[in-house]
Amino acid sequence: MAAISLSRISWVTPDGHGVLTGLDLNFGQERTGLVGRNGIGKTTVLKLITGELKPMTGSVRVTGTLGQLKQVVKPGERETVADLFGVTGALALLRRAEAGTASVEELADADWTLAERITAALARVGLDAGPDTRLAELSGGQRTRASLAAAVFAAPDFLLLDEPTNNLDRSGHDAVVALLAGWRAGAIVVSHDRELLNQMDSIIELTSLGATRYGGNWTHFRERKATELEAAQQDVAHAERQAAEVRRKAQLAAERKDRRDTAGSRKAAQGGMPRILLGARKSNAEASRGAGAKLADRQRAEAQAALASARSRIEILQDLSVALTPTGLPANRTVLRLDGVTAGHDPDHPIIRDFSFTMEGPERVAIVGPNGSGKTTLLMLIAGGIAPIRGTMSVAVDFAMLDQRVGILDPAASILDNFKRINPGATDNACRAALARFLFRADAALQQVGTLSGGQMLRAGLACTLGGSRPPALLILDEPTNHLDIESVEAMEAGLRSYDGAILLVSHDETFMTNIGIERRLSLGPRGGGSA
Structure with a gap:
């Protein structure tokens, strides 16, 4: 039977940073979602399974065949779908056979259904393409x-799938979800896509404490985590009571001992007790005091260890909660207006055509549409990155835009320095307090932005943009959840739920849009036309 086993796996980065330590994992013929914070080792686990990485210690055993999603970022000019499938030679043989130039020996190896099966596989994921389609002609989502x-x-x-729904439009996303819903072999899926994770048979969470398997899909996993959080909070309360009780008893014991010693000293001072007996009593008192102190120290250490263990579980289980300064944006205030706008990088082939749109007050609007319909172009237009070819546009409030690269931040500067630049006049204490609310505490605030993971960088962007004393009244977001772990997505949701300004968003993440309270959707068609 097909199975994958990782036994006592340890792996460190080339610079010596430990990622996995003593990890044991087993995968059978079921769909398993692998989740955890950025940097915890999810992608590393996939690479260890495929052999791309070798463990420092432990062993990996794979029984059965593997299929892996390969992200094609920059395909060669002549690279085709057939190259991606690894069947270029087999298709060339079929063409020679059709032309009558194949040898008898070659004809015996010909797979006459190959092209048809490739087309069927592409159709299964909702892609209208064939074996000879060049990859460079496809969008990132289509690739x-x-x-x-x-x-x-x-x-x-x-x-083995690593973030399979990134860069996909809604139809592509739904095709992947449908494929996994009907998949009956084994699957290991690293994803932050909660819709996709709801198709899983089990969830494995990687944390600093190790790996924990949960039966059921993402919804069931979250329910179990909520129950565990409640239990962990009760354990913390119990451990705090126990620690306080240990301290109280130790104090009482010390006070009783002092009273006895004081009484004994007074009696000895009054005389009538042989010197040898006085010495023995003094020695016994000192020994008793030492034994009592050791017992009290041990009990205090055990109580503190129990409290620290309970609190460590809270750190892993608890969600981020963020309180932001209000923008005070009134409900009747016009935020932005576009009238008959045509725009694009090429005036002869505009992407946005005769487009009109108005936002008022703290609205939350999502721009949706297929890949290539002009969603990002529209955001760039509103943010001032490009000018309209025709028509008029005005943004009537202060705004900030966060794209997938978080271009608002200087990658060469620290998070703290970026915060001070974006929020001039803020005191050092105010900067530190704001960044701490987004989990950049103490030295974490001094990290150089260019060294951050995607999730950390976007969280830093939110902190610098929304954490000041005067947050912008309009926040523009372009696919903000791409490449983020679920904890980072949920941290963003927590921050945006606390934000009282207007939000204009491009996203394919339905769960995210629901959780931040999107009120209106603006649908762009294939030619940049729109309807609310």
């Missing part, structure tokens, strides 16, 4: 779909 089709083409025993 992701093609890569997924290639991964499932040979019907592997295990499908």
